[in-house]
Amino acid sequence: MRGLSRNSLAAVEERFNAVAGSADLGRLAEDLFAIADLLDREHGLRRALSDPSRPAAQKAQVVRGLLDGKVVEAALATAEAAVEAKWSRSGDLADALEQLGVVAAAAEAEANRKLDEVEDELFRFGRIVAGSSELRRALTDAAAPEEGKRQLLRDLLGSRVAPTTLRLITQLVAHPRGRSLEVGLEEYARLVAQQRQRLVAVVRSAVELSEEQKRRLTAWLRTSYGRDVHVNVEVDPRVLGGFSVRIGDEIIDTTIVGRIEEVRRRLAG
Structure with a gap:
């Protein structure tokens, strides 16, 4: 992100940090991912919520009406802060929420003393995918059912990796958001590493x-x-x-x- 969006991300992250401490971090990560996915699917909604000409309070009210009771309060507060902010491009709104979802997942791993494991497992899975064209096709085939991909990951990884690792990889496979799987894994690994700077x-x-x-x-x-x-x-x-x-x-x-x-x-x- 650049310029206006970078400043907005910093402001939203402040709000996220203020509300995340008391939240179930795994649930918070899942809910932020779900909100980002919703904005990716509903282009009209994303444009409306990122429109700088609309009053910030009005946009926050729309978000609360849509999500209240469906996501944890910390995710709702973060989403409200995100739509109140101004973004250089509408896609940056969803990008910010996804990024904070990764941060929440990394914080969960750190709290469980598994941050090193998650970093290692993301890297190793990236190498496995790079070395297996068959696996890569199965995980990136746009025509393949999402639930089939999720089940494949559960079968492949299951208890072999930390829960946070499975959560992050599943999110990338189910919702690549225009990235290759390898690029997504590198991006998530960088965000996880930043948890300890x-x-x-x-x-x-x-x-x-x-x-x-x-x-x-x-x-x-x-x-x-x-x-x-x-x-x-x-x-x-x-x-x-x-x-x-x-x-x-x-x-x-x-x-x-x-x-x-x-x-x-x-x-x-």
Whole structure:
């Protein structure tokens, strides 16, 4: 989000933080996802509720009339704050509510001391999807029934992952909102990491790193960036030697392949 929408998101997040503390965070996440999905389906409603020319109190009244008794009070208060705010584009309204749904789910995981598990599981599931075209087709087929996809995820993941992980992946599969599954998983992982204001580092290595190696690498990255860093390791035999680290748009490449490519660039230059 940019400009006006970014400022509005910050204001809505303040309201969300004020009401989320006493809520059932799992239910709050589900309700915020449901409201975002409703706005995605009902284009006329979304346009009306994001129309800056309409009085904010009137829009909040419409939301309360629609949702009172159907969602938890914290979700209703957050939705009211969202429609009272002004957005650069109408889609940003639904985006904001979805994002706060992810934040609520991450807060639930942190309260249950499962935040690290959720980060790891989102990353690993992304790698599984990337490596299985059959699974990806089954989960992203627009013609396939939503309940069938939900059941497939329950069968695949079930008790093997944290409840928050299953909730987030199911939301992405059921309501991709124009994103690829891989992009959605990366976006959710970033929001989950922000729950503790951590960076996410994706490490590519020819072999699996030992726990001691991961600990040392994490410590080095924490010192280098001045912030906590969550490390996800992707084993890639093409690396040949060394490893590469991607944090956002920045890449630290110590691989043999990376060095060869650097020599080639210099020769070509």
